[in-house]
Amino acid sequence: MALRQDIERIDPAAILAETDPDKKRQQMQYLARQCRVDVWDTIYDLQTGHWGGASSAAELLAVLYFHMLNVRTEEPRWPGRDRLVLSKGHASCMYYAMLANRGFFPLSRLCTFRRLHSDLQGHPCMVKLPCVDMSTGSLGHGLSVGLGMAMAAQALKARYRTFVIVGDGCLNEGQTWEAIMAGAKFRPHRLVLMVDYNKVQLDGPSEAIMPMDPLAEKLKAFGWNTAPRLYDGHRVGEILQSWEWIQTQEAGPVAVVYQTHKGHGISFTSDQSRWHGCPIDRESYVRGRAELIQALKNTEAES
Amino acid sequence: MSVQHIAMREAFGQALVELGRDNPRLVVLDADVSSSTKTLDFGTQYPDRFFNLGVAEANMADIAAGMAACGLRPVISTFAIFLSLKCTEQIRSTICYNHLPVVLAGGYAGVSDSFDGASHQSLADLAILRAIPNLTVTVPGDGAEVGPCLRQALDREGPTYIRLSRNPTPILFDRAAPFETGKIRVLKRGRDITLAVCGVPTYMAMEAAERLEQEGISADLLEVSTIKPMDEAALIESVSRTNRILTIEEHTLRGGLGSAISEVLARSHPVKTDFVGIEDCFTETGPYAELLNAYGISTEQIVLKARMLVDTKKSRP
Numbered sequence: 001m002a003l004r005q006d007i008e009r010i011d012p013a014a015i016l017a018e019t020d021p022d023k024k025r026q027q028m029q030y031l032a033r034q035c036r037v038d039v040w041d042t043i044y045d046l047q048t049g050h051w052g053g054a055s056s057a058a059e060l061l062a063v064l065y066f067h068m069l070n071v072r073t074e075e076p077r078w079p080g081r082d083r084l085v086l087s088k089g090h091a092s093c094m095y096y097a098m099l100a101n102r103g104f105f106p107l108s109r110l111c112t113f114r115r116l117h118s119d120l121q122g123h124p125c126m127v128k129l130p131c132v133d134m135s136t137g138s139l140g141h142g143l144s145v146g147l148g149m150a151m152a153a154q155a156l157k158a159r160y161r162t163f164v165i166v167g168d169g170c171l172n173e174g175q176t177w178e179a180i181m182a183g184a185k186f187r188p189h190r191l192v193l194m195v196d197y198n199k200v201q202l203d204g205p206s207e208a209i210m211p212m213d214p215l216a217e218k219l220k221a222f223g224w225n226t227a228p229r230l231y232d233g234h235r236v237g238e239i240l241q242s243w244e245w246i247q248t249q250e251a252g253p254v255a256v257v258y259q260t261h262k263g264h265g266i267s268f269t270s271d272q273s274r275w276h277g278c279p280i281d282r283e284s285y286v287r288g289r290a291e292l293i294q295a296l297k298n299t300e301a302e303s
Numbered sequence: 304m305s306v307q308h309i310a311m312r313e314a315f316g317q318a319l320v321e322l323g324r325d326n327p328r329l330v331v332l333d334a335d336v337s338s339s340t341k342t343l344d345f346g347t348q349y350p351d352r353f354f355n356l357g358v359a360e361a362n363m364a365d366i367a368a369g370m371a372a373c374g375l376r377p378v379i380s381t382f383a384i385f386l387s388l389k390c391t392e393q394i395r396s397t398i399c400y401n402h403l404p405v406v407l408a409g410g411y412a413g414v415s416d417s418f419d420g421a422s423h424q425s426l427a428d429l430a431i432l433r434a435i436p437n438l439t440v441t442v443p444g445d446g447a448e449v450g451p452c453l454r455q456a457l458d459r460e461g462p463t464y465i466r467l468s469r470n471p472t473p474i475l476f477d478r479a480a481p482f483e484t485g486k487i488r489v490l491k492r493g494r495d496i497t498l499a500v501c502g503v504p505t506y507m508a509m510e511a512a513e514r515l516e517q518e519g520i521s522a523d524l525l526e527v528s529t530i531k532p533m534d535e536a537a538l539i540e541s542v543s544r545t546n547r548i549l550t551i552e553e554h555t556l557r558g559g560l561g562s563a564i565s566e567v568l569a570r571s572h573p574v575k576t577d578f579v580g581i582e583d584c585f586t587e588t589g590p591y592a593e594l595l596n597a598y599g600i601s602t603e604q605i606v607l608k609a610r611m612l613v614d615t616k617k618s619r620p
Contacts, residue, residue, distance in 0.1 A: 083373070135401050144365030148371075149369040151366065152372075152374065156374060156375070178357075178359035179362050179365075182357070182362055
């Protein structure tokens, strides 16, 4: 059980140092796809983990850690850092892959995911892993926590931003809507709600489990400054455009809905609830991996 | 000489205002009951550090967790029944799992919200919260203990639950040694039986100990204001002399003070034990004193049960 050496890995330091926006965009797209391969391998090796939701958040996490977030790898608890709350904590494997690439710990440690005594718990644990800003796992907590962090920034006159990634499951929980109401009341600055809106849940399509549409309209009706359009959460260029919009918003919290696909990157797992958290069989693993590697190789040509 | 009566919630409201003066990181969150829990006094004094979240306890608890993770010292306040049930998961999986310094203030505990009835009476909060790792669980015995208990909770790394009562009760400890979290307070030394009490019934246990003394039964009286972690040494020291213990609490007998003490003694020093508290039932509406009495929490019950425990001791061959 170790990271496969058959893929060409990008040097993360080069992404951080890149000054040409087009190149950087392409590099982040490549990194997201590269992490999909590592996550697919890790979950296959271990025979446990959540491929669907992890894959869904790959590009969002890549752009957050390589473009948006102001963090210090040598001082993960630096008080001035931007915060990220991964409310959909089951995307943990992708989160760990991105944290490792960002330099918080060696990528080789991904092999310890979900094993006894590992820092890489099944769902993120801030006590074991200092670069995690909040332990998550049970859905629906993240936006309240992020709101508290943003309100603390206001009270302490700090300048950090707080980002919260929620999924469909989080939006099912009443608590998320309590937090949405409270966000509209207290209106802390520099709070960003990012919806990884893949519309598939554990048991089936959200439409059958708990329909959330029209989501952006709901957020607006609840008093949130909501992005004027939906963004493609699998295209780094689109996520960068949403970031441009976010940065021009001055007061109060903002919400952005990203259209994503659960299990993105592999044709037979995309949009399929069966791939929320099931173990990966040998045949699917081989077929899926071939698709992920093809996508990785296509990155340059596409961009 | 008449004893002064002060409600714990009044003492809590005043203590928050005082502590807020020197602690700019102290923030208070309430769930639309601040005029009852008395956190409104803090809100009036420091409006920028007071947040009313409406009737949304789960959101309140997680917001406090986020604030604590970023350097603030939040106190969340609502009725104990709602605190222990409506945001149990937030307390467990966000605040306690991450060892965040949030103070959980549960007001109107026990049957002290007497006229509102079973929906508002909190008789399992200690059982529920005691089962969560990392949480310190405290029960002040009078208004005088509330301030020091709160101050110590704010000074501690990690979360603390403070159980508070609604109604005025006798002030017992205004001239006593300072309150210390985690330490049993010995109120009276005796040799025949240990009485271990927490919360409002403390004054009843003191009365009962006096009456028992007149009957020739000498009680060792312990006020156990911290349920977790338990001051095991002081407890074992007492029962090793008395070989009898009666626990007294305004809480269900399934999981509260009596259970916490029994867990310690069953392993370290098993002794004959009995319990004063509420049986496995839902309570009802009524005046506070009458309600306590109706559900078996009274000086008379303590005397009666203590007497029976001591009798079995004497009748032993």
